[in-house]
Amino acid sequence: MQRFWTILMVLFLGVTLAGCAASKKKGGTVEVEDATIGGSGAEVITDASASAVGSDDATAGEIITIDQDDADMDDPLGQRVVYFDFDSSNLTPEAQRVVEAHAQYLSNNPGMAVVLEGHADERGTREYNLALGERRANAVSEIFQAMGVAPDAIRTISYGEERPISMGQDESAWSLNRRVEILY
């Protein structure tokens, strides 16, 4: 069997919060395009200027496929995502190797900021998964700090189960979604 790994990374790195104007409508006639949508006090927030890392003109949410036969398989710095077991925030030996390599790189390059994005699979409640993603991101953050990365340079954020990589509903999909993305 050919050893062929595909890592799918969805990177959302939006910067600005565009158009935060609340369209308040009181009394009078309300323009309702569809009876099921609209009404008073709708607010529209658009994260319009999202862009993906590693690609000049990618749009938000673009799926970047990294074929690791092309990437250097042996270079842990080529891996930006580490995966976890179900309901666990313990790092596997493989994940530990990847995290330590990034920690080393970042502590040698002070001034760089890193975002650790924690994610969970869809099993369990959304709020529990938000906390679980937080704990996973924090597990990586602790190694970073232990290896000399400045705490100020690290930002952790959890999206829980809200941003799955794979939309499938089986273990192969879930295993891709239980992850921390190391973004810098």
Next chain:
Amino acid sequence: MPSKKVNSIKGFQHAVMLIFAVAMALIQPGTAAGALTIEITQGEKSGIPIAAVPFRWHGTGNPPANLRGIVAADLHRSGRFELLPPADFLSRPSEVSEVRYKDWRLIKAEALVVGRITEKGPDRFEVSFQLLDVYRERVKVALRYTASADQLRQVAHQISDRIFYEMTGIKGAFDTRIAYVTMNITEENDRVYQLMIADSDGHNSQQILKTTNLPVLSPAWSPNGQWLAYVSFSDNRSGANVWLQDISTGSRRPVARFDGSASAPAWSPDGKSLALTVSAKGNTDIYVLGVSSGEMRRVTKHPAIDTEPAWSPDGRYLVFTSDRNGRPHIYRVSRNGGKAERLTREGKENAGASYDPIGNRLVLVTNRGQGAGYQIGVFYPESGRTDVLTDGTLDESPTFSPNGAMILYATRMGSEGVLAAVSADGRVRQVLKLTDGDVREPAWAASR
């Protein structure tokens, strides 16, 4: 009190079409596409046999609403009534003076609903209805309402509430509202989230928030129905935060600024405090925030995950989910903190618990192990027993109706998220298909 909604003529015509669609869906479940459909997936013909006669229209043109259809759908959905088919009716009275009781005894109706809608002026209608006891041959209730066209659905729900109360002794919860979240993925692969509010039957839905690529979850109604608290993200750099939004004006604000993140809001029964999950340095604990004072008090302090707080109806306790003993289970703690007591012991995992309005039962998400996945259960703290009410594999976000008779929750149909309702005794279950997108995170308001 009842908030008057402003609709355009076009919106109103659409609403009439939706009413028609519901009526059709009830005759032939699952045939109306796009609009709301209610599909009874489990039920028994063991409810109270009731006959609801189409309300007689006294006016020009077509009747402004199918009141009988709305009332019948409400009563049917509760699982406590068997609606007798109008085709079997031997007469069509519109008030008690026209009723021949033997016509209704013949088809074995225990109760009879008759009524009429009368045009009183431009956009002004008078609705009268009577609920009759067929065997005692007497009027149980007779009421009259005056309403504009866009208030008629609400009038119908109030009639349903009154009938439900007279027949079961339990306060009705049809004239109430729900909130939920929809998510659609665009062709550009953006995730568009909408926070919606609607009547308890899914009609009159209104979008109150729309975000792109910033998840929205955990809506929670203030006890007076004026505010929604929910979890969202302000941008792609900051963690989750809890927001407060005024339903009538649309103005919103984050409840506080946190170093880490905040989530899982729950209003205290007096509406003065919010219980929250706050995460700092990767650890999540429960806090109570004074809504107007902004004062934060820590309730739990444990290295494990503590989240999903919910208040006891007397406001003295909080239940929450914690994995402090390995897998997630439900614990209870005084609102002032102190030692937490473990409540659930059965099952592999239990999470997302909340009390019924009396405080005797908790509805929760339970995983019984052996690959069973996640179902909705009702847990009795006194006995430690859990009744599993659903049979999905990813059921979640259960919310009691304000009268404790129904539970609304999120489930999957294929790969799509839909809302479903189950009676608290598990006898009747139905799917509410609201839109074509992914629908999740229902929350039932305590008052209109």
